[in-house]
Amino acid sequence: MKFAICNETFQDWPFEKAFAFARECGYTGIEYAPFTINKNVYDISPAKRAEVRRQAEDAGLEPIGLHWLLAFTEGYYLTSPDAEVRQRTSDYLGELARLCRDLGGYILVLGSPHQRNLLPGVTLDEALGHAAAVIKAAVPEFQACGVTLAVEPLGPEEGDFLLTADLGVQLIEMVDSPNCRLHLDVKAMSSEEKPILDIIRDNAAYMEHFHANDANRRGPGMGEIDFVPILQVLKEINYQGWVSVEVFDYDPGVEALARDSVDYLRACLAQIG
Numbered sequence: 001m002k003f004a005i006c007n008e009t010f011q012d013w014p015f016e017k018a019f020a021f022a023r024e025c026g027y028t029g030i031e032y033a034p035f036t037i038n039k040n041v042y043d044i045s046p047a048k049r050a051e052v053r054r055q056a057e058d059a060g061l062e063p064i065g066l067h068w069l070l071a072f073t074e075g076y077y078l079t080s081p082d083a084e085v086r087q088r089t090s091d092y093l094g095e096l097a098r099l100c101r102d103l104g105g106y107i108l109v110l111g112s113p114h115q116r117n118l119l120p121g122v123t124l125d126e127a128l129g130h131a132a133a134v135i136k137a138a139v140p141e142f143q144a145c146g147v148t149l150a151v152e153p154l155g156p157e158e159g160d161f162l163l164t165a166d167l168g169v170q171l172i173e174m175v176d177s178p179n180c181r182l183h184l185d186v187k188a189m190s191s192e193e194k195p196i197l198d199i200i201r202d203n204a205a206y207m208e209h210f211h212a213n214d215a216n217r218r219g220p221g222m223g224e225i226d227f228v229p230i231l232q233v234l235k236e237i238n239y240q241g242w243v244s245v246e247v248f249d250y251d252p253g254v255e256a257l258a259r260d261s262v263d264y265l266r267a268c269l270a271q272i273g
Contacts (some may be wrong), residue, residue, distance in 0.1 A: 001036070001231065001235070001269055002030030002241075002242050002243065003026065003027050003028065003029070003242070003243055003244075003245070003262050003265055003266070004028070004030060004033070004061075004062075004064050004242045004243070004244040004245070005022050005025075005027045005029075005030065005244065005245045005246075005258060005261070005262070006031045006032075006033060006067060006211075006244060006245065006246045006247075007030055007031065007033060007036055007100065008033040008035075009038050009245070009246075009254065010022075010254055010260060011155075011250065011254060011259055013055075013188055013254065013271040015052060015055045016055050017059075018049070018061070019055055019056050019058075019059035020059050021060060021254075021255075021258065022059070022258060023059045023060045023061055025259045025262050025263075026262050026263075026266065027039060027061065027245075027258075027262055028060070028061065028062060029055050029061060029062045029063075029244065030061040030062070030063055030064065031064045031065060031066070031067055031105075031107075031109075031242075031244050032052075032063070032065070032066050032103060032105070032233050033066075033067060033068040033071065034066055034068065034069065034071075034096065034099065035067070035068065035071055035072045037052060037161075039072040040073070040074065041092070041095050041096055041099050041217070042095055043102070044099060044210065046102070049099060049102035049103060050102070051055070052103055053102065053103045055172055056103075057104065057127055060206035061079050062104070063103045063104035063105040063119055063208075063273060064105050064107055064146070064242055064244065065100050065103075065105035065106055065107030065108055065109065065209075066096060066099065066100050066103075066105065066107070066108050066109065066112060067108075067109035067152075067175055067211075067246070068112060069093070069107075069108060069109070069110055069111070069112050070092070070112035070115035071114070071115075072112075072143070073092070073115065073258070074080050074162050074208075075088055075093050076088055076089040076112075076115055076213070077089060077108075077116070077119075078112070078115055078116035078130070078131045078161075079116050079117070079118065079122060079126075079127035079130045079131050079161060080118065080119065080126075080135055081119065081121075081122055081126070081184060082132060082154035083091055083129060086130060086133060086139070087136045087192075089094055089115075090134050090135075091138075091235050093108070093109045093134070093135070093136050093138040093141070093142075093149070094142075096108055096142035097138065097141045097142050097144075097145040098141070098145055099146040100145065100147050101110060101146060101147060103143055105147075106146055106147050106148060107147070107148055107150055107170030107209050108142075108147055108148070108149045108150065108151065109137075109150045109152050109183045109211075110149055110151050110152055110183075110249040110267075111152040111154055111158075111160030111183075111185075111217075113154050113158040113161070114159070116131065116158050116159065116161050116162070117159040117161050117225050118161055120162050123138055123185065127161055128167075128170065128174060129174070130160075130169055130174050132171060135149060135151075135171075135175045135180055136175055136177070139177045139179055139180065142177075142179040142180075143179055147179065148178075148179050148181055148208055149178070149179060149181070150173055150181055150183035150208040150209045151168045151180065151182055151183060151194075152168070152180060152183040152184075152185060152188070152211075153165050153167060153168040153180070153183075153185075153219075154185070154188045154190075155187055155190070156187045156191060158188075162165075163191070163192075164194075165182065165184060165189070165193055165194075165199050165202070165203050168182050168183075168206075168219055169182060169203060169206055172206060180207055180209050181207065181208035182201060182203055182206035182208060183207075183208060183209045183210070183211070184199065184203065184207060184209075184210050184217060184227045185210075185211040185212070185246070186211065186212055186213050186214070186215075186220070186227075186230065187211075187214065187215050187217065187248075188212045190215040190225065191215075194246065196225075196230060196231045197200070197229055197230070197233045200230070200233050200237065201233060201236075201237060204237035204239070207213070207237075207239060207241065208209045208241060209242060209244065210234070210239065210242065210243050210244065210245050211240050211244055211246040212230075212244065212245050212246070212261070212265060213245065213246050213247055213248070213252060214228065217247065217248035218248075218249045218250065218251075218252060218257070219245055219247050219257050219261030219264070220245065220253075220264055220265055220268075221223050221261060221264025221265070221267075222252065222257075222260065222264075223270075227264070227265060227268045228263055228268045228271050228272065229266050230268075231243070231265070231269055232270055232272050235272065243265065245257075245258075245261045245262065245265075247261070
């Protein structure tokens with residue numbers, strides 16, 4: 001099983017320091033929040049893309065891809081009824097695909113709740129249709145870049161759109177492309193009525209990527225959720241992707257978040273055998 005970490009965990013650390021520490025902890029993959037490079041991906045030069053890729057690879061980390069795709073952006077919205085906004089958003093997803101490719105990655109995790117929540121007067125069904133149209137328009141660029149968009153259901157603390165894995169799958173089926181699949185996040189799954197293990201099993205055929213965290217917004221092992229059965233079921237379904245640590249509460253400190261999370265995951269894996 002492959003363990004990665006999201007780079008915003010390291011906050012203001014220089015990339016070289018962050019990547020070296022991640023590898024020292026035992027991670028072998030790195031996942032980027034684009035805003036840690038530049039809040040506007042159009043402003044990330046080819047030279048900067050090559051530099052960031054080289055820094056990760058020099059540290060012995062495999063670039064996975066991007067998440068927080070639309071965070072800190074303006075003028076983009078996944079579920080907008082405005083056709084012009086939807087086209088701009090599709091174009092931006094296309095540029096994110098090119099950035100992902102240039103960094104050496106191949107996964108785009110589509111969370112970004114503040115750029116997809118239901119707007120006044122827009123029903124859930126309408127929002128699903130708008131989101132599907134945005135993603136479909138970007139699919140040719142995903143294909144050209146060898147990138148897969150992983151739709152991320154999120155819990156009610158984050159927003160009001162795609163609150164369950166079932167709704168994520170509904171959107172994926174509307175897009176109907178092998179370049180659009182499912183991302184599952186432990187914190188988000190913990191907010192569903194269906195048990196986490198059942199969500200994973202039921203969606204095995206759609207899964208592309210996986211985030212490890214606790215319901216308390218810290219790293220795995222820092223709360224009440226037991227990851228032994230979670231990793232066990234990932235093995236049972238023959239999940240071949242990454243288990244990537246993503247946290248939201250930084251109070252334990254960078255070193256503890258990074259090191260304790262992967263140490264706990266490896267200890268859980270050792271129990272499974």
